[in-house]
Amino acid sequence: MSSQPAYRTINIHQLKTVCSACSLKELCLPMGLSHDEIEHLDQLVYTRKRVKRGEALYRSGDPFNSLYAIRTGFFKSNVLLEDGRDQVTGFFMPGEIMGLDGIGQDRHSCNATALEDGEVCVIPFARLEELSREVRNLQHQFHKVMSREIVRDQGVMMLLGSMRAEERLAAFLLNLSQRFLARGYSPAEFHLRMTREEIGSYLGLKLETVSRLFSKFQEEHLVSVQQKHIRITDVEGLKRLLSQPAA
């Protein structure tokens, strides 16, 4: 909020935060764009927003204006039914885009909540559409992001609709592992940011079932679990669970 000199200065903070200099550009909206094209994005994404653990990035019913690209932190999205039932529809990590649900009705249709303190890049949607009318590759890239979200959802439907509890949890762990790997973190050892209840909601299971399954996986030496700390000790074993419907 402090006034800035009008002439151009080097601003360390800004340097670190434009898309062209962002370490997540290979995973995020700029994926696949040329350096020049990414610089267009730099004009677009000028606001960032800090969200504290437990705070909402947006809520169901909020007017839709922007998409959010996660810079740091871990988020969940969930839908609430009138009767209080609550379904977690996804977990999101750095480089992933939230808010796509809002475009269709000009209002968000789910809640987005931070599972730990984090920061997101605010992408004003009207300007993204404007820019993507000019930058062909940006347009295409954005369409890919939306399409992948649809494919991700299909995967969740498969999980909820045709897998047994054991398989669901195995698939969940392998999916997280994969995404950590893509971000340069250990695929074998990580910290769950969500509670058993949130995992259960996402997987269509009760929290007790999730807890029991963690214990079972531990007994079978597939993972080592200590509260929220997970170490995958037998990836192949987990994968095998997935390909054997009725093990």
Add this chain to the structure above:
Amino acid sequence: MSSQPAYRTINIHQLKTVCSACSLKELCLPMGLSHDEIEHLDQLVYTRKRVKRGEALYRSGDPFNSLYAIRTGFFKSNVLLEDGRDQVTGFFMPGEIMGLDGIGQDRHSCNATALEDGEVCVIPFARLEELSREVRNLQHQFHKVMSREIVRDQGVMMLLGSMRAEERLAAFLLNLSQRFLARGYSPAEFHLRMTREEIGSYLGLKLETVSRLFSKFQEEHLVSVQQKHIRITDVEGLKRLLSQPAA
């Protein structure tokens, strides 16, 4: 395929099939566009494709080139796992768009199959992107279509993740009813184009469970079922099932 005179002639067949003259334009991609804008679409959508019952419109792995707007007929989409498990991910009716899953990876990620003989409008995707760089409202409309697909998927996750069998079937019937109504058909009486097994797959239930539930609903005078013919006799009753988690 026969040669046509170069000067403009009135062609009954064409008149009936361009977007601007299509009876589904209020439900389909042209929704909300002005008459002039829809005429742009007329240039885009020049091919149609007939699909017979049981035939695939596209299959998982097929290269992605086009989206498909359903003109007539009823379709399903499903995902197959290596081990043979099969999850129906959606049912589609006239005015709805299929193929959005293919954009992200340049290949389709699910199968689309006709449940009855039907016809679709082929929308070449590269040209749609091109045109939507020029026609702002078309761009926005297309984004809305994708976003609504994401919201629809969230609804299915809610259904699969937190509803009981009874509620799932009630929600399914109410959803179909709604969509028939929007298309000018009776919301109370309709023909199911899919088998019990397909309904079950979509709802994460076994076909026997679906069959039993239909019988139960019939006993409770909520619907009258005769094979694939459904008559909803108590909409409010069905809605009540949904709002009472543990009835």
Add this chain to the structure above:
DNA sequence: CGTTGCGTTGAATAAGGTCAAATAGAGTGG
């Protein structure tokens, strides 16, 4: 050092799945 939220574990229960048999239709060929 008590409180509070989260996680684990056990026993009983219910919901839905599995297996099996009977029936009903739709489509086919004679």
Add this chain to the structure above:
DNA sequence: CCACTCTATTTGACCTTATTCAACGCAACG
């Protein structure tokens, strides 16, 4: 038009899986 198949559907009996209910343990925090 009829008999014959083949597939879809219904229904019953039994079984498995995950849920429910309840108690207890652990760890963080004021």
